[in-house]
Amino acid sequence: MSALILDGKALAKSREQQLHAAVKKFQDGGGLQPVLATILVGDDPSSATYVQMKVNACARVGMGSRFISLPASTTTDQLLEKIDQLNNDTEVCGILLQHPVPEQIDERACFDAIAIEKDVDGVTTQGFGLMAMGEPAFGSATPAGIMTLLKHYDVEISGKHAVVLGRSPILGKPMAAMLLNANATVTICHSRTQNLAALVAQADIVVGAVGQPELIKADWIKDGAVVVDAGYHAGGVGDIEKTGLQERVAALTPVPGGVGPMTINALISHTLESAQRLELSTVHPNTVE
Template identity: 45%
Template sequence: MTDQATKIDQDVTTAERIDGKAFAAALRADVAEGAARFQAQAGRQPGLAVVLVGDDPASQVYVKTKMRQAAEAGIASFPHLLPGSTSQAHLLQLIDALNSDDQVDGILVQLPLPAQIEETAVIEAIDPAKDVDGFHPVNVGRLSTGQPALVPCTPLGCLLLLQDRLGDLSGKKAVVVGRSNIVGKPMGQLLLNASCTVTTVHSRTQDLAAECRSADILVVAVGRPEMIDASYIKPGAIVLDVGINRIEMAEGKSRLTGDVDFAAASSVAGAVTPVPGGIGPMTVACLLRNTLSAAQARVAE
């Protein structure tokens, strides 16, 4: 734990940049070691099935990244690339087959899905033991009651970064901006399980800036470019920016930015994640970690 991390209440002028890319690389290396041990024990690699419905360019890039990093970590990938016209019944049949496939330890269905497919039905069809996204109601319930569970990858990545920087999170005041099922809600639950005092704020919160300024730990996941400026941040706070927004610029160019104004936040915060290079790499690394954990749990049964 760094000296700076222990001085949350002190004013600082330049925030430390939290390198999620480097941390994720180290985490993937740990997963690779675990996957090698698993293969020696089980006689096969851990297996991840990735299902993509349609031809959304961003989703295609993301799936390719997942499969490439899985291969590098010693995890077998089983891609299923389906046309955008795929019916819900067909997708549910595929998930049922993957649930029964002993070579598959984790199932990931890339979201969003086409309009004709109900996301809730698909999520609930996945075997909770293979739900490496951590979205199944069984895993959500286990997380909320403090039981072992597969946890959504982005919040898990945030928690690992916080624990690496601060060590014991007990007693810290944490504010989560956003209440989605994918990030906001599980993030709040993870922080609560780590004995933080947790507040979730959202679009209906009164005096949002004041609530955020109370936080030792501020996690932002709202999907609004650079919404959080210096006025929202307690001096010395740790700020994790989950947002990924593409802003169009002149001459057809664009740039990626987060939900936090990085330059402004850096003048107040103790440490802050950049976009890109912060939480994004951690999400994929935690997907691989979840896949290994699922494989180990299935072998232990």
């Protein structure tokens, strides 16, 4: 058996072509150019790289982007003021606050200050609650991208046992909720989980989201499982050890080229959807709740 490669890079490229056409159609119909505003606090080089990748993706699909760079000394109040300005800017359809922010900033307060209709990265507690309850909301970009990837490759989720390793509020927790909403039976594992290897061995779907290189060992994973690695670390390795997996599992994401491109794709897709909703609420204010 040779595993199906869940090629996020190829799928994102294909979806960008569709998004480009959709953005053009939206603007040709009188809509304003969708604009994603990205806030970067500090000068972390990895974060700056991620931001540039998002700016480039916006350009490829014909969307606008606005990059706001703030110094590492920025306070919570200063960041909240900037977010409030963007919330009230009618040209901005989506707001992304690049994670992580410097330690003196209350990141959760700043995430939650983003207007729900512009929360295209799915980071607000309100957005998470709506998504978890199956109500309309923008899901966190990485889990949303993973779900799109699994759907595209016809990976069966309903009735399967999914094990999510990691409980981040913007990755592990929303990933578990999305899988549960898709009728999977979900186990969430974390730093205090006991008998981790035994739990992973039960999984039909394994999602690595722990942020530690190759913490999840290949020999923990059963034959025929679907393996999704949301990690990326120096040397091009993920959270899951891949040795020998391609010959044993049903499907797996490459690192890089699997989950990462789908995260950005979900973000820009959400921004277009936000623009469409905002336009509809402006033209027909009684049609959108």
